[in-house]
Amino acid sequence: QKEVEQDPGPLSVPEGAIVSLNCTYSNSAFQYFMWYRQYSRKGPELLMYTYSSGNKEDGRFTAQVDKSSKYISLFIRDSQPSDSATYLCAMSPYSSASKIIFGSGTRLSIRP
Amino acid sequence: DAGVIQSPRHEVTEMGQEVTLRCKPISGHNSLFWYRQTMMRGLELLIYFNNNVPIDDSGMPEDRFSAKMPNASFSTLKIQPSEPRDSAVYFCASSFDEELFFGEGSRLTVL
Numbered sequence: 001q002k003e004v005e006q007d008p009g010p011l012s013v014p015e016g017a018i019v020s021l022n023c024t025y026s027n028s029a030f031q032y033f034m035w036y037r038q039y040s041r042k043g044p045e046l047l048m049y050t051y052s053s054g055n056k057e058d059g060r061f062t063a064q065v066d067k068s069s070k071y072i073s074l075f076i077r078d079s080q081p082s083d084s085a086t087y088l089c090a091m092s093p094y095s096s097a098s099k100i101i102f103g104s105g106t107r108l109s110i111r112p
Numbered sequence: 113d114a115g116v117i118q119s120p121r122h123e124v125t126e127m128g129q130e131v132t133l134r135c136k137p138i139s140g141h142n143s144l145f146w147y148r149q150t151m152m153r154g155l156e157l158l159i160y161f162n163n164n165v166p167i168d169d170s171g172m173p174e175d176r177f178s179a180k181m182p183n184a185s186f187s188t189l190k191i192q193p194s195e196p197r198d199s200a201v202y203f204c205a206s207s208f209d210e211e212l213f214f215g216e217g218s219r220l221t222v223l
Contacts, residue, residue, distance in 0.1 A: 032210065043116070043203050043214025044155070088155065097143060097207040098167065104154035 003027050006089055006103030014111050019076040023089035023103045026070065030091040030101075033065050035074045038086045038105065047087070048074065051095075079110045116215035118204050124221045130192040133218045136185055137206030145212065146179055146189050147203040155203070161187065194222045 006023045013019055021035075032051055036044035048063040050056045056063045062075040072091070076083055089103040117136040125131055137144045145160040159169040161181045169179070176195070181187040191198055201219050205212040 036212075041216070043205070043216050044212075045214065046211050049210065092210075095210045097145070097205075097210050097212050098160055098162070100157075100212065102155040 001026060002104075003101050004089060004091060004103040007106055008104055010107040010109060012109040012111060013079060015079060015081060017079050017110075019074075019079050019083070019108060019110075021074040021076075021087050021089075021106050021108070023072050023091075024070055025072075025091060027091075027093070027101075028067075028070070029093040032092045032095055033063070033072050034090040034092075034100070035061075035063060036088045036090055036102070038088060040085070044088055081110045081112050084108060084110045116204055116206050116213055118202075118215035118218050120218055121216065122219045122221075124223065125194055126223050127195055128193040129222075130190065131194045131198075131220060131222075133189045133202050133204075133220070135187045135189070135204030135215060137187070137204070138213055139185065141206035141208045141213070142184075143207045144181060144187050145205040145207070146187070147205060147214075148200045149203060149217070150200045158189070191220075194220075196222045198222050 004025045035048040037047045038044040050063050053065050053067045060077045064073040086105040086107045088105040090100050092100045119134045143162050146158040149155045158171045159179045164181045179189045199222050201217040203217045205214045
């Protein structure tokens with residue numbers, strides 16, 4: 001079993017829809033949770049960063065962490081075609097970048 | 113800042129040839145990472161350096177792979193000899209805290 005599981009998709013939704021992306025994990029030592037966005041033929045870039053359980057909102061994006069269930073989510077409101085990308089969840093037991101484990105990524109397509 | 117710069121962007125080579133991928137990290141970042149991304153295995157950490165010193169190379173697949181960081185502004189990942197199963201996108205990333213800044217990747221195809 002992988003430490004981090006993520007549905008690869010692809011996920012296709014109409015513009016304006018609410019998108020929910022999810023990951024589960026098995027290592028209870030993970031304390032720091034991230035979402036990276038990767039456009040086609042580009043490197044991943046950090047989208048959201050959270051510590052421990054709870055919610056964090058940034059514009060149209062909300063990251064949610066439920067440590068008791070070992071489950072994290074990313075919600076995108078009012079989705080736009082420019083949100084079409086692969087979204088990788090990532091997590092680490094430390095605040096350092098050296099121990100980050102990535103999910104396999106979910107490919108998202110927003111239809112105009 | 114121009115971000116993390118990788119070269120070449122694309123490389124097509126034949127099995128058995130030596131491949132050298134290059135990376136220039138963001139100035140001021142003290143950690144540098146080499147990742148490999150494939151459809152089957154996702155994004156895998158190969159090796160990372162801190163202050164130019166290799167700290168963890170447990171992700172390097174085998175002895176055919178080697179990485180160096182001779183100074184704070186340059187790193188190489190070498191594959192010798194290359195094999196078709198090495199075909200992947202290789203990313204370099206740099207960091208000074210918890211955030212990774214990735215380059216645009218080097219797409220390697222080994223025939």
